[in-house]
Amino acid sequence: MGRPPCCDKSNVKRGLWTPEEDAKILAYVSNHGTGNWTLVPKKAGLNRCGKSCRLRWTNYLRPDLKHDSFTPQEEELIINLHGAIGSRWSLIAKRLPGRTDNDVKNYWNTKLRKKLMKMGIDPVTHKPVSQVLSDLGSISGLPNTSNQMTFVNKDLMSNMLPTKTEPSGSNKAMMEHTQEDQVPSWGEHQIPYQVINSENVLSEVASSTSSSSSSNLPHLGSPKSYSCQTPLAHVAPPNGSSFDWSEFLQSDSFVWSLNPSGITLQSEAEQLSNNSKSNGHDKQSEGSGVVACGTSMLYQVNKQCEGHSFVDGILDRDSEIRAAFPELLDASFDY
DNA sequence: AATATCCGCAACCGCTCCGAC
DNA sequence: CGTCGGAGCGGTTGCGGATAT
Known part of the structure; x- marks a missing residue:
């Protein structure tokens, strides 16, 4: 016994x-x-x-804990890491000396999540809200339309819903937009995003990680997970088959890329390789673990790049989408 | 001044994995 | 082999202070 x-x-x-x-x-x-x-x-x-x-x-x-407020550098790192690996707070906390997973989790839930939402960025997918809505529209052909609601995370939904403090007309319009019988069709302006099967990508990461346990993988089957497009980043193992998240995150060898399918982690070697062949052609999946990108515009947002932060990259991309499809993504979302 | 509401944080809950029994 | 505890993790709750009405 x-x-x-x-x-x-x-x-x-x-x-x-x-x-x-x-x-x-x-x-x-x-x-x-x-x-x-x-x-x-x-x-x-x-x-x-x-x-x-x-x-x-x-x-x-614990004597090594910091009890002061988070710095802007820590804040940016949390946002970046959350965009890449989701709510693996313990892994994120390992990159922040003196912070616990509980600290990071609380700071995210109370400050950063709201901050991103105010900036028009979906805190789960780290995509601009307009893009999440376009994704919602692009899957309108699914047989079970009720499932479409699961593509919009609860933060985004609550942000859309009119509240006592923010009874804006645009919120009302956005809420109406999510009604299942009003999902728009993009027609000829279908945004050419290539949907990546996150389970496959992450399974590749898992299968290449001998030491990783299932608890280190996102709960893709949970009710709050997305059934088609990933809420997490599309992750490419930096160095072939041998890969460990903890070691990877504690290194500085990765580079953040923002592409229309989400946020991508690339090794510097892959980045150089992609730069050398980025002549306006789509990047399709190339071998195991390589992330597909369905457009010519690839934003390389180096986390060490001065003057152009991760969030700036997202906002820049959002502006371009709005400029390219003004009739689809104007402020009213009036279909 | 009293009450309601919001907000941040500490703590708890429930789950998984692993190893002991 | 099955049961249980230890450890770790992410999600959630509840308390207390701050702010709004």
Whole structure:
């Protein structure tokens, strides 16, 4: 049989930690280190679950943690990483010394997500809202139209819906646009985006990663996932078959690209290769793990490039889409 | 001044993976 | 082989302070 329960959950204290409890944890860890957390409450004289002690230590008491506000550099890095790998907060936090996954997650949910939405960028896909809407329209031929609603994430939907504080006419129009019987047809102006099967791309990443577990992959089958176009980036393994997310993210060897299918990570070698052959032709999928791009316009947004941030790249692209298809993407979205 | 609402953050919940039993 | 705990993770909740009405 298995082990006995670690604690009696009905008899342990829950809720906010007191300074006295914090002091006991700190004293215990300084003397014994972080070993078996189930023993910590008993040895430290705390009426808490070991798991709760571990969380308190890792998220708050660890001496290497920063408790000041996020810097603009950290903010940009979070946005970039979230665009590439989604809500893998622990991986993102590893790129931010002194920050925990909980810190990053809270900062994203309370600040960055809203900031992106105000800028007209869908915080899940990291695409301009206008492009997400065009994607929504371009799949209007799907048999089950009710499924189309799953393509619009809840943030975007809530942003579209008229609210008490933002009863704008455009919001109302956008909401009407999402009604299933009003999904527009783009006709001859179908934006030439090539839909990439995210499951295939990410499966390639997974299959090339011997150490990765399934928990490191996006939950594509979950209700909040997108069933066709990926909410995540289309990721190309930088160096062939051997690839590890953690090592990759902790290196500075990747370059961000924004293309009309989303955000792409490319190795510098691939970027150079693509630049050498970028003569206005589409980039189709070239071998395993290489990301397809269905247009001649490829935006290379180097994260170290001065004066042209990741967000600027998205906004530039949005402006071009609006300029190219004014009748489709004007402010009213009136079909 | 009182109440309602918003917001940020700490903590909890529930899940998965892995290894111990 | 099945059950369970430890550890880690992402999602969600609830509290308390700030702000608006």
